[in-house]
Amino acid sequence: MSIRTKIAFVFVLMTAVFLLLLSVFVYFFSLRHTHDYFFTQLRVRAAIMAEHQLELNVDKSLRVQEIRERHLQLLPKEEGFFFPVHDSLFQEVQAAHPEIPVWFLQEVEELDVSTFNSGYMHYAGILYTAQEGEYLVIVRAYDESGEDHMKFLLNMLLLGFAISSVLAFVLGRYFARHIMKPVSAIIARVKHITISNLHERLPKGNNNDELDEMTSTFNTMFDRLETTFELQSNFIGNASHELRTPLTAILGESEVILQSPRDTADYIASIRMMQREAKRLDEITTSLLNLSQISFDGKKQRIEPELMDELLLSIKIGFDKRMPDNHITLLIQPLKETEEDTFMLPCVRVWMELALTNIIQNSIKYSDNKEVLVTLEADTTNFFIHISDYGIGIPTEEIRHIYEPFFRASNTGKYTGYGIGLPLAERIVRLHGGKMNVQSRPLAGTKVTLTFLRTKG
Amino acid sequence: MKNIIIPTTFENDTIDALKVAADLKRKGSGQIVLISLSEITDSITDLLFLSEKNVQNVGNRDKLFADWSKALDDFALPKLPIIEHHQYGISRPILIQLLEHFKAEMVIVPNSFLQSKLFIHRLFLRLLNKSEFPVMQLPDDTDGSEEIQRALYLGENGKTLTPALQGMPFHIIHQSMVDSEQPLVSVVNALKINLIVKPRVNKATPNHDVDSLGLPVLTI
Numbered sequence: 001m002s003i004r005t006k007i008a009f010v011f012v013l014m015t016a017v018f019l020l021l022l023s024v025f026v027y028f029f030s031l032r033h034t035h036d037y038f039f040t041q042l043r044v045r046a047a048i049m050a051e052h053q054l055e056l057n058v059d060k061s062l063r064v065q066e067i068r069e070r071h072l073q074l075l076p077k078e079e080g081f082f083f084p085v086h087d088s089l090f091q092e093v094q095a096a097h098p099e100i101p102v103w104f105l106q107e108v109e110e111l112d113v114s115t116f117n118s119g120y121m122h123y124a125g126i127l128y129t130a131q132e133g134e135y136l137v138i139v140r141a142y143d144e145s146g147e148d149h150m151k152f153l154l155n156m157l158l159l160g161f162a163i164s165s166v167l168a169f170v171l172g173r174y175f176a177r178h179i180m181k182p183v184s185a186i187i188a189r190v191k192h193i194t195i196s197n198l199h200e201r202l203p204k205g206n207n208n209d210e211l212d213e214m215t216s217t218f219n220t221m222f223d224r225l226e227t228t229f230e231l232q233s234n235f236i237g238n239a240s241h242e243l244r245t246p247l248t249a250i251l252g253e254s255e256v257i258l259q260s261p262r263d264t265a266d267y268i269a270s271i272r273m274m275q276r277e278a279k280r281l282d283e284i285t286t287s288l289l290n291l292s293q294i295s296f297d298g299k300k301q302r303i304e305p306e307l308m309d310e311l312l313l314s315i316k317i318g319f320d321k322r323m324p325d326n327h328i329t330l331l332i333q334p335l336k337e338t339e340e341d342t343f344m345l346p347c348v349r350v351w352m353e354l355a356l357t358n359i360i361q362n363s364i365k366y367s368d369n370k371e372v373l374v375t376l377e378a379d380t381t382n383f384f385i386h387i388s389d390y391g392i393g394i395p396t397e398e399i400r401h402i403y404e405p406f407f408r409a410s411n412t413g414k415y416t417g418y419g420i421g422l423p424l425a426e427r428i429v430r431l432h433g434g435k436m437n438v439q440s441r442p443l444a445g446t447k448v449t450l451t452f453l454r455t456k457g
Numbered sequence: 458m459k460n461i462i463i464p465t466t467f468e469n470d471t472i473d474a475l476k477v478a479a480d481l482k483r484k485g486s487g488q489i490v491l492i493s494l495s496e497i498t499d500s501i502t503d504l505l506f507l508s509e510k511n512v513q514n515v516g517n518r519d520k521l522f523a524d525w526s527k528a529l530d531d532f533a534l535p536k537l538p539i540i541e542h543h544q545y546g547i548s549r550p551i552l553i554q555l556l557e558h559f560k561a562e563m564v565i566v567p568n569s570f571l572q573s574k575l576f577i578h579r580l581f582l583r584l585l586n587k588s589e590f591p592v593m594q595l596p597d598d599t600d601g602s603e604e605i606q607r608a609l610y611l612g613e614n615g616k617t618l619t620p621a622l623q624g625m626p627f628h629i630i631h632q633s634m635v636d637s638e639q640p641l642v643s644v645v646n647a648l649k650i651n652l653i654v655k656p657r658v659n660k661a662t663p664n665h666d667v668d669s670l671g672l673p674v675l676t677i
Contacts, residue, residue: 329648331630331631331634331635332634333631333633333634334633334634371649373607373628373630373648375628375629375630375631375634377631377634379623384623386623386628386629388606388607388628390606396483396533396535437624439483439626441480441483441604441626442533444604444606445604445606447626447627447628449623449624451623
């Protein structure tokens with residue numbers, strides 16, 4: 001069942017319940033009113049009838065009869081009964097009129113007046129005190145017009161209920177369609193978007209309602225999809241290119257060397273060259289493996305708390321060993337004695353070292369071994385690692401691509417690299433709950449900021 | 458989206474301020490607001506606004522914008538929208554409202570404005586220094602070719618930098634990280650500092666003769 005029909009049904013159900021309750025209310029109180037009205041009539045008639053029948057004064061009795069005949073119509077099936085009050089009155093009445101209940105007689109005796117009805121046959125009883133004693137006067141009549149009215153009212157209510165329900169269903173469907181129209185439009189639009197037109201977005205409404213929220217959610221989802229898609233296609237393209245370059249070199253070299261017999265020196269040179277290319281291939285596949293491992297097996301490594309200042313120092317020592325002419329300046333904010341674990345970060349040491357080494361190495365590489373400044377400092381909630389250089393920078397329009405594997409900025413032509421280090425570093429930082437922010441000026445330098453949450457302790 | 462305010466006399470060194478501003482805004486979006494000021498007398502008549510001394514230096518202004526569009530291309534700076542605002546008279550509440558209205562993130566004061574002898578300019582500076590907005594004062598002799606790369610933060614030992622400052626495109630070095638025995642000048646030279654950041658203090662900071670370094674000073 002579609003939501004549209006569901007909404008219509010809910011609407012109908014709600015209307016029906018309300019209408020039903022209202023109808024019952026109206027019918028019930030109308031019925032009571034009709035009965036009350038008729039009882040009043042009956043009580044008056046009982047009094048007049050008693051006065052007429054039991055009055056000993058003939059003149060008065062005749063006058064009452066005259067007034068009665070002139071002004072009061074006989075009600076349908078109107079009858080009156082008179083019983084002198086004595087001890088076995090109830091039995092006498094019950095014997096004559098078994099349909100009259102005992103409670104009615106008791107009530108008359110107690111309150112002087114009472115009424116009851118069975119269906120539209122109404123009974124009114126009064127105690128009348130005549131000269132020769134007390135009488136129980138019972139008058140009954142059939143309320144034809146009341147019955148008629150109530151039947152008409154019932155029919156009208158039933159008819160109204162039926163018509164309203166149908167109307168509610170029709171209106172409900174109409175409104176439901178009206179409400180669901182934007183949803184249907186969104187569905188149609190979303191169905192329309194496929195791989196070939198992934199750049200298309202849903203039109204934005206400006207009502208700021210749930211539907212707009214849905215639209216923007218869809219749009220951000222499409223953004224992510226498109227990014228992932230682009231990333232993947234870029235990755236495949238770049239990866240195959242990177243892998244093929246050394247392979248082509250090896251194949252070409254081997255073909256050339258096999259064409260004719262050569263001397264040993266040529267073979268050695270050729271094999272050296274192949275070895276170099278094979279090493280390059282190995283490097284690329286190793287870093288690719290690293291990348292994919294960090295992407296997928298994030299939970300397998302052991303996470304232990306490490307002091308970042310210590311880690312940075314050991315990285316610096318490592319660089320000093322490998323390239324003694326480096327210009328890394330490492331500055332660390334001095335800590336108070338009580339805050340010795342400020343720079344503590346639960347991390348996989350090998351990975352973190354890899355990430356930081358990658359970033360610092362990039363800084364050295366792209367600044368032609370100019371000075372690289374690394375600082376470590378903390379505020380109350382975070383600590384920051386800043387790494388800045390005087391390098392070639394990243395062109396402003398390319399900075400959003402730097403985390404894509406194999407992406408290399410347009411100004412990196414003369415430097416060797418595969419475009420894996422920075423995406424890898426970013427992924428590692430992100431896995432450790434940190435944020436990486438790169439700010440760069442072309443030809444002037446780049447500043448990388450890593451922000452980590454301070455461990456509460 | 459926060460903006461950078463530059464009070465200006467339309468002298469040439471406004472270009473330097475614009476460069477610094479555009480450089481700071483390289484990554485984010487935002488606007489640059491140029492504010493020029495003129496005095497207002499106590500009595501107000503329509504004729505007042507016709508008087509000669511309040512007329513803007515239109516020639517300088519046009520030249521400034523021509524130079525700026527050239528500089529944009531020369532230095533590959535982001536083309537930020539520039540808003541101009543002319544203010545008649547200033548007072549503390551007006552200044553605060555002005556800065557809040559333009560969503561000021563920082564005020565960059567060119568040297569010509571710093572050196573200006575006009576009362577309204579002096580008043581503006583005095584009020585600005587008492588406000589809570591970060592103010593960067595540019596020195597006299599910036600050649601304008603050098604971007605701000607490294608800043609030295611002169612603050613008390615325990616005081617940490619705000620996240621907003623951490624996100625700036627220049628690398629801030631906390632004073633506590635460097636050897637405090639050395640004189641400031643040698644620290645600045647050794648680390649190639651080209652901006653001094655100092656917190657706003659009521660009492661004059663002793664022994665830091667910051668002004669003599671010839672560097673821009675950012676007061677926060």
